Amino acid sequence: MSLRYALLGIISKRRVTGYDVVHIFKQQMVHFWGSTHSQIYTELHKMEKEELVDHELVIQESSPNKKIYSLTDKGRKELIRWAIEEPLKSAKIKDEFLIKTTIFPILTHKEVLTLLDEVIERERITLEKTEAWRDHFKQDNKQDLGALLTVEYGIRYAKMYIEWCQWAKSLIEKGTTN
Amino acid sequence: MSLRYALLGIISKRRVTGYDVVHIFKQQMVHFWGSTHSQIYTELHKMEKEELVDHELVIQESSPNKKIYSLTDKGRKELIRWAIEEPLKSAKIKDEFLIKTTIFPILTHKEVLTLLDEVIERERITLEKTEAWRDHFKQDNKQDLGALLTVEYGIRYAKMYIEWCQWAKSLIEKGTTN
DNA sequence: CGCGCCATGTAAGCAGTTACATGATTCC
DNA sequence: GGAATCATGTAACTGCTTACATGGCGCG
Structure with a gap:
């Protein structure tokens, strides 16, 4: 379930596409979390169904169309609730x-x-x-x-x-x- | 697949039961690997089918019977092959x-x-x-x-x-x- | 009398990985 | 002509977690 909060956290900062998120994981979050595009796109769909995020479709000519995600009010509240209320789980390391x-x-x-x-x-x-x-x-x-x-x-x-x-x-x- | 090698590593050192292994994970391996009894017992069964380990059944009176595992020759060879030949994968952390x-x-x-x-x-x-x-x-x-x-x-x-x-x-x- | 320890297992579900799938553009 | 980048998605599979299941013994 934490991938969800990682995504909400990223979307809370800037307007991003699923594709952008994949790169943020690779560049900035490698040290403490990992995920792949297939899992990210799937989770974004789930979150949209649950109304935690929504998207704006951007039609492009020279590259594929893209979906820019943003947090809903519900999404923002859920992110903060999780951060301060949900008890801390210690890191899971597989080395x-x-x-x-x-x-x-x-x-x-x-x-x-x-x-x-x-x-x-x-x-x-x-x-x-x-x-x-x-x-x-x-x-x-x-x-x-x-x-x-x-x-x-x-x-x-x-x-x-x-x-x-x-x-x-x-x-x-x-x-x-x- | 690495859980398998963690198990082979433990069994290579001492005669253990699945139950012992669970405790070794909790005490000594918490810092870099985690697993649960259900996964451990299942993996031990698989490894036995593939003849990497075998067991000796110990009948007990005042506590349940137990299975003491040891490495087969094939198991020991496979463990060493993995350690020196298999390319290193970097740690996966979920924090x-x-x-x-x-x-x-x-x-x-x-x-x-x-x-x-x-x-x-x-x-x-x-x-x-x-x-x-x-x-x-x-x-x-x-x-x-x-x-x-x-x-x-x-x-x-x-x-x-x-x-x-x-x-x-x-x-x-x-x-x-x- | 209830809890924790010993000791094993199965089943269901969720999380994560790898493979399959498409297609235009840009750079070398 | 081939590889990389942009951009999205689904399907199949493996790995991992949580719950279900049993049962005697010793300790307080």
Whole structure:
């Protein structure tokens, strides 16, 4: 049910199409939520039936027609109700690499270090992109507190991950087994 | 499909029942994976059909009978193949609180600070429990590298979350809006 | 006498992923 | 000529959650 509130949140800020939302998920929300176009379009239809959003059809010549969504009063009220009344559920994380971590003892020294280096590199790239996005975003002076806080979260998360990997490496390099 | 490898990983370390696995998920894997007994029992059945695990039935008097699982050769090979050959997929996170964060600008100053304090408290409790578990675990001198690394990850994650919340609070308290 | 622990399972429903489907325009 | 971008949608499937279902034992 939370995808719904993520969508309501995005629509509350600016006039967007389903297509725009897909990109906002990819650029700004990667660090804490994921979704695909098929799920997003479906949820938007459901929400429209329940009168939480409505749309305006824009006819275009050189590209396909599009639907620009906006919140209804009911939608806005429901979003705020959820935010302040609905009890907090803790994050659900599915991190494959941590599963691999649990079986480090049955892998060789070399295999483990290769895996760790791959992850460090992946996170380093993510960190770089996220920092670039934050800087670009700050220059725009957009004053979107929500976005500012969540990018910062993304940056801190990536840094933590890299530091943890480096700590793991040093611990493994110290050990003599395998 | 990753639940399967999480299960294979657990079974590779010790002789466990489905019931034990449920508790291992709750105690040691909360930080990076979640599952429920219904999904676990179902997956164990599937894996047994595919001959990745087998079980030994233990008849008990004062409690229900139980099935103790162990890896087959095929299971162990498949686990290692997955760990070193299967390309890394990045973590999938679903964090409701970060969705709430994106709409901070449409909430009042007070509502936002209440939410942040709730989360800080929740994470503080998690951190305390996780640190207690690590210390207890280190005293046992269990030498399980995988578990040592993942608890440490849990601790670092919780600390990062708390620090980020505190940074957010200071940023909001500095601001005069709302 | 009720709650929690041990221990297993099935069924129904919802959430999320991948594949199928279309089609013009723009850029290389 | 091929790939990427814009823009929307449906269908099939897998993964995950919640509810249903059983039953003895020990503790307060």
